[in-house]
Amino acid sequence: MKNIILALALIPFAACVSDTEESKWNFTEPCTGTECPNPNPNPNPNPQTSPVLSSEFVSGHLGNYSSCPDEGYTPAAPAGEQGGAGLAGDCAAEDCGIYNCDTAQITFTITNTGEVEGLDLAIATIELYDVDGTLVAELPVIEVLDMDAMDMEASVPMSNIAPDTTKLFMVTFQGPAEPWTLLSTDSERGYGHSGTVVIRFQASNHADFLLKSPLIYVLDNIAT
Numbered sequence: 623m624k625n626i627i628l629a630l631a632l633i634p635f636a637a638c639v640s641d642t643e644e645s646k647w648n649f650t651e652p653c654t655g656t657e658c659p660n661p662n663p664n665p666n667p668n669p670q671t672s673p674v675l676s677s678e679f680v681s682g683h684l685g686n687y688s689s690c691p692d693e694g695y696t697p698a699a700p701a702g703e704q705g706g707a708g709l710a711g712d713c714a715a716e717d718c719g720i721y722n723c724d725t726a727q728i729t730f731t732i733t734n735t736g737e738v739e740g741l742d743l744a745i746a747t748i749e750l751y752d753v754d755g756t757l758v759a760e761l762p763v764i765e766v767l768d769m770d771a772m773d774m775e776a777s778v779p780m781s782n783i784a785p786d787t788t789k790l791f792m793v794t795f796q797g798p799a800e801p802w803t804l805l806s807t808d809s810e811r812g813y814g815h816s817g818t819v820v821i822r823f824q825a826s827n828h829a830d831f832l833l834k835s836p837l838i839y840v841l842d843n844i845a846t
Contacts, residue, residue, distance in 0.1 A: 673740035673785070675732060675825060677833040680790070682728030684750075684817065685797030686841035689722040694799025695761050721844040725764065726797030728819060730833055733788040740783040742826040748795050750804065751818045753837065758804045758817070764794040793821070801840045815840040 687694035734740045745766055750759045769790040771778035783789055798804045801815040821833040 669736035669738075671738060672736055673734045673738045673783070673825065673828050674736035675734055675740050675743075675783070675823070675828050675831055677730050677732050677821070677823060677831065679833060679835045680729040680731060682730075682819070682835060682838045683724070683726060683797075684801065684815075684819075684838055684840045685726035686722050686724045686843065687797065687799045688843055691799040693723065693725065693796070695759060695796040696799045697759060697804070724841050725794050726761070727792055727794045728821070728835060728838070729769070729790065729792045730821070731788050731790055732783055732823070734783045734785055737785045738827070739785060740825050740828055742824075743780045743783060744824045745780070745793060746822040746824045746830065748793070749820045749822075750798070751820065752805055753816065753818075755818075759798065761798075761819075762796045764796065766791060766793045797840065805840070 685694065732740075732743065745763050748761045748763060749757055750761055752758050765777075766780040768778040768780055769792050771789075780791055805815045805817050816837045816839045818837055819835045821835075823831050823833070
């Protein structure tokens, strides 16, 4: 029962783990003890000398690659030989369907509650877990944008974050080209092809920290 309570504490959205299942979540978090229910433990207890960074999920989806499978992630493809890096709705394949080709994306915030600027923010990994908490893929990052700093002329990449600040970001990444091979459906619990994404962030003056999404879904096909 203790293991179940700890597992549920890690999952802010219900139904990822039932009372009769053993959680398989293993994020290799900065916290190494057995009593670590917080996925974003504070590794810098003094906000006067260090940034204090955390992240929250806003929205996201796993894309749809029905019309351009070469743009998505395929486990069999060697590292570095995945599909092209087009933005959502802008696939490189000539036969890419306008309605059924959307790149996976997640919008999130990063907050710095410390009194020191957080430097050189970057995404280290994006991991995809199925509804039972099993790691099924590490998905390649395409681009990370600072949504608060964007204007009509230029996109601004992820960088630094000032003290006492919350900023909005969006990452585009390669979702599964064939989600049915990675993400099983679960009619009993009402899930389609869905999964949970865990993003690990890095900064040059802060320990790694995590963002764990709720269940997000592959976009449905739209008839053309």
